[in-house]
Amino acid sequence: MPKAKLAAALFPNPLPAPEDLETRYPSRNLPEGARVTRFAPSPTGFLHIGSLYTAFVNQLTVRATGGVFFLRIEDTDKKREVEGGVQSLLESLAAFGIVPDEGTVRTDVSHTEEQGAYGPYTQSARRDIYQAFAKALVLQGLAYPCFCTEDELSTLRDEQGQAGAIQKGYWGKWARCRDLPVDEAIQHVQSGEPWVLRLRSNGNAEKRVPFTDEVRGKIEMPENILDAVILKTDGVPTYHFAHAVDDHLMRTTHVIRSEEWLASVPLHLELFRACGFKPPKYAHISAMMKSEDGGKRKLSKRKDPEAAVSWFARQGYPADAVLEYLMCLISSQFEDWRKANPAVPRESFPFTLKKMSASGALFDLVKLTDVSKGVIAAMSGTVLAGQATVWAREFDPQLADILAAHDGYLAQILAIDRDGAKKPRKDISRYGEVREYVSYFFDELFKSELPLPDEMTQENAAAILDAYEYSAGDDKDAWFARIRELAVRLGFAASPKEYKENPGAFKGHVGDVSAVIRAAVTGRPNTPDLWAICRVFGEERVRGRLRNAIDRIKK
Numbered sequence: 001m002p003k004a005k006l007a008a009a010l011f012p013n014p015l016p017a018p019e020d021l022e023t024r025y026p027s028r029n030l031p032e033g034a035r036v037t038r039f040a041p042s043p044t045g046f047l048h049i050g051s052l053y054t055a056f057v058n059q060l061t062v063r064a065t066g067g068v069f070f071l072r073i074e075d076t077d078k079k080r081e082v083e084g085g086v087q088s089l090l091e092s093l094a095a096f097g098i099v100p101d102e103g104t105v106r107t108d109v110s111h112t113e114e115q116g117a118y119g120p121y122t123q124s125a126r127r128d129i130y131q132a133f134a135k136a137l138v139l140q141g142l143a144y145p146c147f148c149t150e151d152e153l154s155t156l157r158d159e160q161g162q163a164g165a166i167q168k169g170y171w172g173k174w175a176r177c178r179d180l181p182v183d184e185a186i187q188h189v190q191s192g193e194p195w196v197l198r199l200r201s202n203g204n205a206e207k208r209v210p211f212t213d214e215v216r217g218k219i220e221m222p223e224n225i226l227d228a229v230i231l232k233t234d235g236v237p238t239y240h241f242a243h244a245v246d247d248h249l250m251r252t253t254h255v256i257r258s259e260e261w262l263a264s265v266p267l268h269l270e271l272f273r274a275c276g277f278k279p280p281k282y283a284h285i286s287a288m289m290k291s292e293d294g295g296k297r298k299l300s301k302r303k304d305p306e307a308a309v310s311w312f313a314r315q316g317y318p319a320d321a322v323l324e325y326l327m328c329l330i331s332s333q334f335e336d337w338r339k340a341n342p343a344v345p346r347e348s349f350p351f352t353l354k355k356m357s358a359s360g361a362l363f364d365l366v367k368l369t370d371v372s373k374g375v376i377a378a379m380s381g382t383v384l385a386g387q388a389t390v391w392a393r394e395f396d397p398q399l400a401d402i403l404a405a406h407d408g409y410l411a412q413i414l415a416i417d418r419d420g421a422k423k424p425r426k427d428i429s430r431y432g433e434v435r436e437y438v439s440y441f442f443d444e445l446f447k448s449e450l451p452l453p454d455e456m457t458q459e460n461a462a463a464i465l466d467a468y469e470y471s472a473g474d475d476k477d478a479w480f481a482r483i484r485e486l487a488v489r490l491g492f493a494a495s496p497k498e499y500k501e502n503p504g505a506f507k508g509h510v511g512d513v514s515a516v517i518r519a520a521v522t523g524r525p526n527t528p529d530l531w532a533i534c535r536v537f538g539e540e541r542v543r544g545r546l547r548n549a550i551d552r553i554k555k
């Protein structure tokens with residue numbers, strides 16, 4: 001039994017039997033049609049918006065079928081791992097509503113907490129499981145150790161180049177260790193030479209493998225012919241092998257992942273077949289694109305700050321807005337559906353993988369900003385103030401201190417033209433804009449400027465401010481009537497219409513008069529409802545601002 005000897009030399013330590021693993025992780029008992037999907041990030045500490053998108057699609061497809069969505073940590077590349085990466089990943093995902101049903105749920109320095117019966121869900125804790133299946137492949141002659149050094153491999157590629165090989169890499173007659181006599185291989189192993197384990201591919205470059213991608217439809221690609229590495233020299237599996245073993249044992253029904261893996265599907269199908277596993281369904285999600293100079297390119301971690309999910313949090317886009325926007329990318333029909341169903345949770349949108357675009361989702365910040373304005377406009381003053389305060393505590397501590405010194409004030413401010421309004425203003429697109437939006441309400445932030453209407457002279461403005469008497473007791477009608485009276489008294493028309501009919505007869509119209517008052521109180525030419533603003537200020541502060549403006553003019 002030479003193969004058994006080789007397997008024993010390669011894997012001297014006791015390993016579980018593959019049959020026992022099959023029993024330990026039985027088929028899931030789920031209703032017909034329920035899907036099992038996963039999000040499988042590497043703990044690099046960086047979450048790309050494209051990864052969030054993929055995770056979101058995974059979760060959505062499960063929620064639509066009553067299945068299971070789990071999180072698996074792919075930490076086989078220890079070089080890329082960042083301390084605390086897993087915990088920060090979990091937190092970023094949770095902040096954007098991605099909460100897996102199973103998998104790693106919490107980590108700290110000494111401890112990883114998992115949920116679910118198909119674990120461990122961290123690849124570094126599954127070493128024996130991969131080795132068990134690798135050993136089974138060796139026993140069947142479907143995998144073999146390779147002792148080639150990096151130098152030998154690069155010489156091989158040069159030789160292939162010169163000989164015009166149909167494909168570069170370790171395959172067929174170029175695969176030197178493929179037909180090494182077993183005894184020789186055992187000797188190499190026993191003398192302590194490093195080895196990797198390779199699949200003994202029986203693919204044929206002339207043949208094609210057909211498969212159906214859930215997003216892209218029917219696809220055909222040449223069969224895999226490479227004797228791909230399945231275990232690295234340290235015994236850790238490659239992505240390809242871990243994918244086959246994990247998604248089989250965790251009973252994943254749909255592998256929804258980024259399109260960068262599409263080209264590897266022939267290898268993956270061969271690995272599933274070699275291991276005796278039924279392959280999952282695949283859905284390859286297009287990369288997130290950005291338009292640039294009339295063309296399209298991938299959103300890049302290096303060039304585009306918005307490639308990082310953390311950027312959206314820092315800017316203060318509500319998570320809900322980001323998710324609503326991602327829905328628009330997932331389906332071109334979502335926007336119409338949303339208009340018809342403004343208050344329905346997005347999970348109820350009839351979502352299918354098949355309708356997703358295969359050509360690349362174009363990430364458009366202008367569109368996100370627009371969606372976000374709609375999401376913020378639907379918040380009450382109290383809710384928006386709460387969210388903005390939480391944001392400020394993390395990203396603008398100076399503002400947070402000011403808000404804390406005026407408890408409840410921000411909610412009052414933000415209620416203006418919002419609470420109870422038929423068409424709430426869509427003028428805030430992210431919490432990061434709240435500071436500027438409300439700055440004139442806070443004496444600490446107010447920049448006293450006096451932007452007067454074009455035709456208004458300083459003298460007329462001073463006369464208006466001198467004569468105007470603000471009374472907090474006035475309702476809106478009485479308040480405006482008082483301004484109109486004042487306008488007429490000072491030689492302004494009582495309405496823009498009247499002014500237009502006979503411009504020579506007036507200094508301006510009532511709108512110009514309120515513009516002066518607005519400028520004095522707020523320092524701005526445009527604001528939400530001035531009457532409501534003055535009520536929030538209170539009589540004394542309004543009068544103070546009016547006086548300051550007069551002093552400014554007279555100085």
Ligand code: GLU
Nearest residue numbers: 040041042074256257258
């Ligand atoms: N760890 C892989 C990645 O981050 C997972 C790909 C997959 O979903 O299978 O690209």
